[in-house]
Amino acid sequence: MDFNRYITAAEFPALADLFRMEGRRIVLTSGAAFARQAERNRRCGLVVKGAFRYVHLTAEGESSVVGYAFAGEFVGDYISMCNGLPSWVGIEAMCESELLCLDNERLETFYATDADHERLGRHLAEHLLAEVYERLLQCYVSTPQERYESLLRRCPDVLRLVSLKELASYLRVRPETLSRIRRRIR
Amino acid sequence: MDFNRYITAAEFPALADLFRMEGRRIVLTSGAAFARQAERNRRCGLVVKGAFRYVHLTAEGESSVVGYAFAGEFVGDYISMCNGLPSWVGIEAMCESELLCLDNERLETFYATDADHERLGRHLAEHLLAEVYERLLQCYVSTPQERYESLLRRCPDVLRLVSLKELASYLRVRPETLSRIRRRIR
DNA sequence: TGCATTTCTTGATTTGGGTCAAGATTCGTC
């Protein structure tokens, strides 16, 4: 879900195969929603083409981009999928995108057929956990400038992918502040 | 690990049984370390008595309390345990505490013996993921005051358990600020 | 190409939390 530490098909080939064999091919136009905030989203996908952003909307109407998924990565609100609760985020296509989609039931029966599959599911969850955890710890320790620099190091062409305004939202600062951070560094 | 959304023995009875059957009984005095930051910690425990805090130390020597574990809950740096990397946090006893301890190998062989056990492990990881994820989203949306009020709602007697100084660290504010927040609410 | 819209930058001002400092209160220990 994150700029660099995403969950890629390459890391979970057996899972990727499942999506390739059985996934329903879905094409979304730019801006179209794959999942809506506050709804239950019991499906996920493997991104074949394009890109997705995860957006959280507060009660006051403020929106924050909290993550991304690109081609070759899995996309979906894994947590909402697991526990069946309404999703905290919406997921929308950033451009014309294509994915292979499976619903949670199919994933659960896949897990259930084999202890190795269960283990795979565990490793997937552990992998995601490690990433979210690291992001959380960054909240405790890093300044906006550090977050910006660390992000650039991880994904140097991030600026070709998203606007500064959106990047600011991801870094949890105002666009003006990001603009000033960038001037400071130059 | 958190004040309310911890992983309890009651939620994972089969796992709790494993700890009760095979766990090594360890008694720690107040302040003693169960796990050290920057080291690999490949064991975890079920807290029988007492309480533990998770502390992250920055390079500048600032310390933040990032979580807790109480009696009836599991304790350990699950992420460090899974991926074998050095831990981001230390875990220390807040008072004289007793726990039943297992190392990662035993847990892995437990998972490996049965598809049901693998599934249990998956659910555990998913459960943890959901919690850490919620904490992360809180970073994006909540003010210190909101974090304080939400914490009080979840764990009304938190103030009898930890000092305001420590609570401030958990809420990611200075003690003075927490003091002012409390005056504001009164 | 020209116009409208959005994004981006820059400056001025405000504000929330941090820092520093000084008491008050609580707690532990002898």
Place this chain on the structure above:
DNA sequence: GACGAATCTTGACCCAAATCAAGAAATGCA
């Protein structure tokens, strides 16, 4: 109970980011 240490509160001041505002640059589209 008295003393010392730690915690807690309060005030004064500082600073980084938010807010407000205005103009420049880029983008989209007719």
